[in-house]
Amino acid sequence: MRKLFLPLLLLLAACVAEVPRNARIIVAGDSVMAWNGGSRNVAAQLQRILGEPVGDVSLSLAQVDGGIGPLNIPQQINAHAPEWVVLxxxxNDLSRNCGCSDCAPVLDRLVSPDGSSGAIPELVTSLRAKGSKVVWVDYYTAPRYAGTTCEAPYQALEMRLSRMAAGDEGVTLVDLDQSFRSDDLSLFANDRIHPSTKGSALIAQSIVNRPDFAGGYFVQRLGDHIE
Incomplete structure (x- = not known):
């Protein structure tokens, strides 16, 4: 089994795009960021809108408090210290470690109720210590789970993340529920979970449109050119 493990890690590492040396922005995270491939995913859409290099280390199945190598989100970004990290x-932590109920222990490991501790605040603190500003992209409500009990853990996660972001002006929280409608199926892939190409573009636009992203510089520079 161990003989198979190293080739698997090398294969996963090869799936992660290289980061341009002059990239001021790097995208990390799970399949919501990585979906639609390296030419149409969130990083590619950001690069298209901004007209400058954007690094991409995101990978499907990645976890915050689990996973090995590039399947661990802190490890994805560990070797980098860009001006901005979007992640x-x-x-995947929730889906693998709890159903749609009794998720409190998993949530607590990710981020405490007051937003001050847990794997996510630890990751954000480490990025801030390297001088990076952080854009944490909270999830949308996917059509497959809209109106079900599966919404509750993500609503709790959103509240905790908002408290975390409120404690540091260098951290921006982008709540995709403010721009995504779960009944607009054009924003979602056929699995009704992941974003379509249009959805990835909307995620990128939601990030760029935030006035606290790069101090509003990108919004001011692009003006009406943002599609």
Whole structure:
């Protein structure tokens, strides 16, 4: 089994795109960031909108408090210290370690109720200590789970993340429920969970449109050119 493990890690590492040396922005996280491939995912859409290099280390199945190598989100970004890190995470931790109920222990490991401790605040603190500003992208409500009990853990995660972000002006929380409608199926892939190409573009636009992303510099520079 161990003989198979190293080739698997090397294969996973090869799936992660290289980071341009002059990239001021790096995208990390799970399949919501990585979906639609390296030419149409969130990082590619950000690069298209901004007209500058954007690094991408995101990978499907990645976790915050689990996973090995590039399947661990802190490890994805560990070797980098860009001006901005755009990332997400937590969905795979929740789906693998709890159902749609009794998720409190998993949530607590990810981020405490007051937002001050847990794997996510630890990751954000480490990035801030390296001088990076952080954009944490919270999840949308996917059509497959809309109106079900599966919404509750993600609503709790959102509240905790908002408290975390409120404690540091260098951390921005982007709540995708403010721009995604779960009944607009054009925003979602056929599995009704992951974003379509249009959805990835909307995620990128939601990030860029935040006035606290790069101090509003990108919004001011692009003006009406943002599609």
């Amino acid at each position: 997400n995470g937590g969905a």
